[in-house]
Amino acid sequence: MGRWLYLAPLMVAVLLCYLIQDFYPLSHFPMYSKFDDRTYYVYLRGEDGEPVAAVPNFNIYTSDLKKHYSRDLKALKKKFKGSHFDWTAEQKWSAGMATLEYLKNERAPKVFANGKWQGLSLIDVRIKRGADGRLEKHELVVGQLGLADSGGEAK
Amino acid sequence: MRGLFKNELGQIRYSAWEWLIMRSVFVWVVWAATWQNRWWSSQISIAPFEKLRDPNGLASWFDLSALADPPVTTFMVWLFLFLALLYISGRLPLLATGGLFLIHALVGSIHNSPRGHHHATQVVGLILMGQFIFFLWRWVRRSFFQKGVTTSDKKEEGSAIATGAINISMQMMCAGYVVSAISKWINSGGGWFPGARWVQQVPNIIVQFSKNEAQAYYDTLQPPVNQMNQWTIDFVSDHPYVAMTVFGAGFYLELLSFLALLNRRLALLFGVGLFLMHSMISEIMRLNFVYFKMILLLFFINLPFWIYRFAKRKQTSSL
Numbered sequence: 001m002g003r004w005l006y007l008a009p010l011m012v013a014v015l016l017c018y019l020i021q022d023f024y025p026l027s028h029f030p031m032y033s034k035f036d037d038r039t040y041y042v043y044l045r046g047e048d049g050e051p052v053a054a055v056p057n058f059n060i061y062t063s064d065l066k067k068h069y070s071r072d073l074k075a076l077k078k079k080f081k082g083s084h085f086d087w088t089a090e091q092k093w094s095a096g097m098a099t100l101e102y103l104k105n106e107r108a109p110k111v112f113a114n115g116k117w118q119g120l121s122l123i124d125v126r127i128k129r130g131a132d133g134r135l136e137k138h139e140l141v142v143g144q145l146g147l148a149d150s151g152g153e154a155k
Numbered sequence: 156m157r158g159l160f161k162n163e164l165g166q167i168r169y170s171a172w173e174w175l176i177m178r179s180v181f182v183w184v185v186w187a188a189t190w191q192n193r194w195w196s197s198q199i200s201i202a203p204f205e206k207l208r209d210p211n212g213l214a215s216w217f218d219l220s221a222l223a224d225p226p227v228t229t230f231m232v233w234l235f236l237f238l239a240l241l242y243i244s245g246r247l248p249l250l251a252t253g254g255l256f257l258i259h260a261l262v263g264s265i266h267n268s269p270r271g272h273h274h275a276t277q278v279v280g281l282i283l284m285g286q287f288i289f290f291l292w293r294w295v296r297r298s299f300f301q302k303g304v305t306t307s308d309k310k311e312e313g314s315a316i317a318t319g320a321i322n323i324s325m326q327m328m329c330a331g332y333v334v335s336a337i338s339k340w341i342n343s344g345g346g347w348f349p350g351a352r353w354v355q356q357v358p359n360i361i362v363q364f365s366k367n368e369a370q371a372y373y374d375t376l377q378p379p380v381n382q383m384n385q386w387t388i389d390f391v392s393d394h395p396y397v398a399m400t401v402f403g404a405g406f407y408l409e410l411l412s413f414l415a416l417l418n419r420r421l422a423l424l425f426g427v428g429l430f431l432m433h434s435m436i437s438e439i440m441r442l443n444f445v446y447f448k449m450i451l452l453l454f455f456i457n458l459p460f461w462i463y464r465f466a467k468r469k470q471t472s473s474l
Contacts, residue, residue: 006416009323010327010333013281013327014334018338027277028338031335032360033353034353035356035362040366043369053375055374063370067272
């Protein structure tokens with residue numbers, strides 16, 4: 001037993017990391033700590049209906065864009081019941097618009113100067129592992145600059 | 156295999172030259188982790204791209220916006236360089252590790268906000284924190300409890316410092332792995348057998364692979380350079396039990412990583428195993444584990460020691 005006491009710093013660090021969870025540099029490292037059979041991501045689409053590269057145009061990774069959208073979706077949980085995986089595009093629209101507004105007003109305001117990128121839309125893509133073990137994808141438009149409210153199946 | 160599982164906790168001795176090599180490389184790992192892979196002071200900026208939402212670490216206690224002012228940032232960069240030189244030289248290690256840890260924790264708290272968004276550099280901070288605590292503990296012990304007790308044997312002194320600093324660094328790294336495994340165990344539904352539910356969920360990982368692939372594509376609209384991701388999706392779909400075995404092995408490598416502290420052979424074995432695990436995940440999921448891999452190479456795999464040992468054995472046998 002005595003020798004194992006040499007591991008006391010490790011045990012204390014594990015305990016602190018697990019209890020405090022996230023206080024840099026302490027972390028409980030929760031990445032991929034569970035695997036659901038469904039997930040989602042977002043991407044940007046231009047007015048012409050073609051995808052727009054997020055990094056060269058807006059200096060943002062789509063994973064970061066998703067984190068903002070996810071936060072805005074969570075805020076809607078007070079308003080709508082159930083999981084956002086079951087919500088319609090209309091229900092998710094305000095979260096999508098908030099993400100686009102963040103991009104336009106906070107993240108990359110210069111890029112949007114002189115009305116550029118009017119009609120830019122945010123596409124929400126849901127992926128599910130089906131009963132046969134294969135992947136199914138479903139896309140929805142959840143926000144478009146210049147449109148107050150709308151939403152629907154992505155073309 | 157002889158002596159592979161021998162418990163040598165508290166008996167492993169490291170040499171001063173091992174610690175010199177490790178700290179001389181590790182300090183540049185700290186540099187890269189702190190300044191986000193920017194190498195020239197003129198390029199470094201810690202002005203947050205966004206307003207700090209849900210700040211992580213010290214930024215949640217104090218307003219750190221002043222650090223983003225270019226003159227303050229420049230001062231910190233040069234202070235870091237000065238402390239890095241002190242750290243490499245082995246002089247004033249309490250000041251060097253404490254100063255480097257403080258700068259890393261301050262800047263890291265900005266770069267790693269919002270809380271929970273990034274987990275790439277925490278292990279670097281944990282190791283620095285461990286080294287600082289080790290030197291603090293050593294200073295307190297010498298100043299208040301062992302006053303006047305000094306060792307005249309410089310080699311012995313160097314080895315004692317090396318052993319303590321390397322051991323605490325490895326313990327902090329293992330703590331990161333163990334807590335990560337515990338999070339997987341609990342977040343995936345717990346259960347009596349560690350990780351059983353997490354392993355059961357592994358076939359669902361293909362939705363994550365697919366998401367990562369798509370996100371990488373929509374970042375730049377460049378098609379993926381390698382086809383590893385799609386190959387893995389197909390493979391996991393067709394052979395879920397093989398995937399559960401491979402990922403299960405990764406889970407137990409993390410959970411049992413503290414066994415690497417038992418002796419140098421196990422450290423090498425776990426170091427190589429974890430290094431391969433990160434390399435595989437990097438390939439498949441397009442995630443960067445450069446800091447984890449560098450730390451494993453330095454403190455666990457410790458190639459210079461094995462080369463030295465191999466050369467010494469050869470020399471002895473030829474006599």
